[in-house]
Amino acid sequence: KQEVTQIPAALSVPEGENLVLNCSFTDSAIYNLQWFRQDPGKGLTSLLLIQSSQREQTSGRLNASLDKSSGRSTLYIAASQPGDSATYLCAVNFGNEKLTFGTGTRLTIIP
Amino acid sequence: DTAVSQTPKYLVTQMGNDKSIKCEQNLGHDTMYWYKQDSKKFLKIMFSYNNKELIINETVPNRFSPKSPDKAHLNLHINSLELGDSAVYFCASSRPLGGSGEKLFFGSGTQLSVL
Numbered sequence: 296k297q298e299v300t301q302i303p304a305a306l307s308v309p310e311g312e313n314l315v316l317n318c319s320f321t322d323s324a325i326y327n328l329q330w331f332r333q334d335p336g337k338g339l340t341s342l343l344l345i346q347s348s349q350r351e352q353t354s355g356r357l358n359a360s361l362d363k364s365s366g367r368s369t370l371y372i373a374a375s376q377p378g379d380s381a382t383y384l385c386a387v388n389f390g391n392e393k394l395t396f397g398t399g400t401r402l403t404i405i406p
Numbered sequence: 407d408t409a410v411s412q413t414p415k416y417l418v419t420q421m422g423n424d425k426s427i428k429c430e431q432n433l434g435h436d437t438m439y440w441y442k443q444d445s446k447k448f449l450k451i452m453f454s455y456n457n458k459e460l461i462i463n464e465t466v467p468n469r470f471s472p473k474s475p476d477k478a479h480l481n482l483h484i485n486s487l488e489l490g491d492s493a494v495y496f497c498a499s500s501r502p503l504g505g506s507g508e509k510l511f512f513g514s515g516t517q518l519s520v521l
Contacts, residue, residue, distance in 0.1 A: 329509065338410070338496055338512035339449075382447065386510075392502075393439075393462055394510060396449040 297322045297389045301397035308375055309405050316370040316400050318385030323363045326388040330359050330370045333382045333399070342383075343370070375404045409433050412497045412513035419487055420521055427482045427516045429497030435511075437461070437502050438480035440472060443494040443515070452495075455480055456502055487520045494518070 298321045308314045318328070327346045331339040343352045343359040345368070351360040358371040372379055382401045386394040412429040419425055431438060439462075440452040454462040458474045469485045484491060497513040 331510075331512075336515075338514040339498075339510070341509040341511070344509050384449065393451045393454060393464075398446065398448050 297387070297391075297395055299385055299387050299395050299397040301383075301385055301400050303400060304398065305401040305403070307403040307405055310375060310377060312375055313371065313373050314375055314402070316372070316383050316385075316402070318368040318370070318397055320366045320368075320385075320387045320395075322389055323366050324390070325363060326390045328359075328361055328368050328388070329386045329394065330357075330368075331384040331386060333384060339384065372402075377404045377406050380404045409511050410497055410499055410513040412495075412516055414516060415514065416517050416519075418519045418521065421487055421489060423487050424483070424485045425487060425518070426484070427495055427497075427518075429480050429482070429513060431478055431497075431499040431511070433499055433511060435499040435501055436477055437500050438474065438477070439498040439500075439510070440480065440482050441496040441498060441512075443496060445493070449496070453480075453482075484518075487518075489520050492518055492520045 300319045329344045330342045333339045345352045345361045356373040361368045382399045384399040385397040410431045437456045439454045443449045452466045453472045455474045457477050471483045474480045494515045494517050496515045498510045500510045501508040
């Protein structure tokens with residue numbers, strides 16, 4: 296069964312610190328992986344998309360890595376800000392025309 | 407301009423009623439989706455359509471019937487609403503996923519509460 300897991304479910308970090316969010320998936324034969332951000336009462340916003348052939352993608356203070364062999368991806372956020380507080384979801388395209396989502400990590404940046 | 411818009415944002419209704427949620431995208435995408443997010447925030451696909459054709463139906467009860475009048479619209483009709491249908495329903499669109507890497511664009515969600 297193809298599953299995506301995110302641990303921890305919640306994380307609190309003081310402002311200014313760097314942090315890492317984790318995502319693991321059960322099937323290494325993936326097509327690509329996306330990281331999304333969801334703010335309360337809002338839809339999801341795609342942050343980064345990593346193809347199966349890539350090891351990482353960067354956008355501003357965000358860096359996502361992919362290690363297919365170990366079934367893991369990380370989202371690194373540098374110099375965290377209160378505006379980074381949100382739920383971050385990892386989603387994997389296992390090649391079956393859909394994305395399978397993790398349960399998310401709720402991130403709180405403490406001013 | 408809103409890329410993916412869905413209405414209504416909130417929907418409160420009685421058990422047994424029939425209701426519809428509408429979705430429109432102006433991104434020129436061929437593929438549209440309905441996702442359900444439960445109370446634990448788990449997001450799961452319900453349907454996907456590619457150019458008005460049903461591609462994915464994830465064992466959703468027959469009470470849920472999607473309709474795509476054209477590739478820019480995907481509506482969701484729900485018959486005989488049950489308490490367990492209470493959730494947030496998200497519409498999304500993308501280019502066809504297949505084996506390529508395409509970003510999904512989500513609407514802001516419809517919070518359905520069945521009383």
